[in-house]
Amino acid sequence: MGIVGAGPAGLILSQLLDRAGIDSVILENRDREYVTERVRAGLLEQATADLLDELGLGERMHREGLVHQGLYLRFAHQTHRIPLSELTGGRSIWIYGQQEVVKDLIEARLAAGQQLHFEVADVSVHDFDGDSPRIEYTHEGERHVVDCDVIAGCDGFHGVCRPAIESALTIHNHEYPFGWLGILATVPPSTDELIYTNHERGFALHTMRSPELSRLYLQCDPHDDITNWSDDRIWEEMHHRFETDDGWQLNEGPIVDKGITPMRSFVVEPMQHGRLYLAGDAAHIVPPTGAKGLNLAVRDVRVLAEALISFYADNDSSLLDAYSATCLRRVWRVQHFSWWMTSMLHLIGDADDFEHRLQLAQLDYVVSSTAAATTLAENYVGLDKV
Numbered sequence: 001m002g003i004v005g006a007g008p009a010g011l012i013l014s015q016l017l018d019r020a021g022i023d024s025v026i027l028e029n030r031d032r033e034y035v036t037e038r039v040r041a042g043l044l045e046q047a048t049a050d051l052l053d054e055l056g057l058g059e060r061m062h063r064e065g066l067v068h069q070g071l072y073l074r075f076a077h078q079t080h081r082i083p084l085s086e087l088t089g090g091r092s093i094w095i096y097g098q099q100e101v102v103k104d105l106i107e108a109r110l111a112a113g114q115q116l117h118f119e120v121a122d123v124s125v126h127d128f129d130g131d132s133p134r135i136e137y138t139h140e141g142e143r144h145v146v147d148c149d150v151i152a153g154c155d156g157f158h159g160v161c162r163p164a165i166e167s168a169l170t171i172h173n174h175e176y177p178f179g180w181l182g183i184l185a186t187v188p189p190s191t192d193e194l195i196y197t198n199h200e201r202g203f204a205l206h207t208m209r210s211p212e213l214s215r216l217y218l219q220c221d222p223h224d225d226i227t228n229w230s231d232d233r234i235w236e237e238m239h240h241r242f243e244t245d246d247g248w249q250l251n252e253g254p255i256v257d258k259g260i261t262p263m264r265s266f267v268v269e270p271m272q273h274g275r276l277y278l279a280g281d282a283a284h285i286v287p288p289t290g291a292k293g294l295n296l297a298v299r300d301v302r303v304l305a306e307a308l309i310s311f312y313a314d315n316d317s318s319l320l321d322a323y324s325a326t327c328l329r330r331v332w333r334v335q336h337f338s339w340w341m342t343s344m345l346h347l348i349g350d351a352d353d354f355e356h357r358l359q360l361a362q363l364d365y366v367v368s369s370t371a372a373a374t375t376l377a378e379n380y381v382g383l384d385k386v
């Protein structure tokens with residue numbers, strides 16, 4: 001197996017295959033430090049956390065991760081709790097940073113003696129229309145070739161695998177007129193569970209990484225420059241957006257990381273062509289409001305690993321042939337949920353007051369109807385049936 005990209009999708013796929021005795025080579029164009037230090041997602045669905053346990057990788061997550069059984073929706077300056085576990089038969093979510101998951105996976109890959117090459121350049125994929133695909137790349141100035149049975153394109157949204165088959169794909173793309181400014185601050189979180197806020201000045205989210213480290217996001221102009229946001233300006237805006245009627249206080253602390261991410265919804269169909277299979281962000285992007293990007297990438301590679309194991313063990317390609325259709329059912333469910341959460345919680349630039357009132361009516365329904373709250377909860381912790 002040739003795998004392009006050492007993000008969560010590529011690393012978990014390799015680990016799942018290794019367990020079934022299938023060798024893989026992972027090629028990553030960044031260096032190890034870069035992939036383990038970049039701050040990205042932080043919320044794992046129960047099923048993602050269970051998979052890490054099953055793969056024998058859950059030890060540090062159990063020690064350092066935080067388990068949450070609910071979340072807060074804040075609007076009209078009031079806070080309402082959605083009891084996620086109560087509404088979903090006891091399921092919960094984990095707070096454990098993506099870069100921590102990636103660190104644990106890289107260590108496991110290297111300890112198992114599997115091939116994982118960082119800082120490769122000029123990766124290109126070839127002959128995936130036939131039975132003998134190959135990947136070419138440059139490492140330390142020399143050109144190399146990996147002959148493989150199958151290629152997994154786990155190289156994220158800006159990778160090379162999707163463009164290699166783009167002429168065979170249908171692309172669905174929706175861009176939002178806003179982005180998220182995210183910060184990491186060395187200050188104890190001001191809340192025990194995540195707060196998603198709809199405010200007249202725009203969306204805000206309070207999440208965390210540990211009892212000492214807070215992560216917060218603000219809706220912003222996606223084209224804004226982060227240098228326009230001094231730490232003082234960020235905290236001032238946070239105070240506005242999280243303000244409540246009940247005297248709740250937001251703790252401030254030193255900001256150790258900040259950045260702006262644009263938001264889009266994106267899907268390619270199908271997620272496969274010949275013997276090239278796309279997984280994770282290479283095939284789809286969701287806006288982060290439902291915390292689904294990482295979890296969806298993990299679901300894809302579970303489906304792909306199962307299909308590859310059946311292909312190697314029984315010479316049966318039916319699961320591989322069905323890979324894209326199997327994944328897309330869930331991808332579109334998650335696309336809808338992420339779009340719905342985004343639309344309900346963000347300030348829509350040119351919307352009139354009518355649309356804001358509709359958002360408030362919807363939020364009021366979600367916090368006062370068990371049926372509506374369950375819809376949010378079961379999607380948020382992760383649906384099993386799609």
Ligand code: FAD
Nearest residue numbers: 005007008009029040041155156159280281291292293294
């Ligand atoms: P990636 O993690 O992108 O991994 C792809 C890997 O491929 C990378 O290591 C990349 O360096 C490598 N690669 C790329 N091109 C090549 C090449 N040509 N050759 C070799 N290797 C290559 N999701 C959430 O749920 N919540 C969040 O808060 C959140 N924040 C995010 C912030 C940012 C800035 C970004 C970019 C994404 C964020 N996401 C978030 C989404 C989430 O992080 C992704 O869905 C998740 O990383 C997908 O995993 P992946 O393995 O498919 O792709």
Ligand code: DHB
Nearest residue numbers: 041042043207288289291
């Ligand atoms: C986090 C990010 C999200 O996009 C989200 O919806 C919840 C949590 C996080 O970074 O912890």
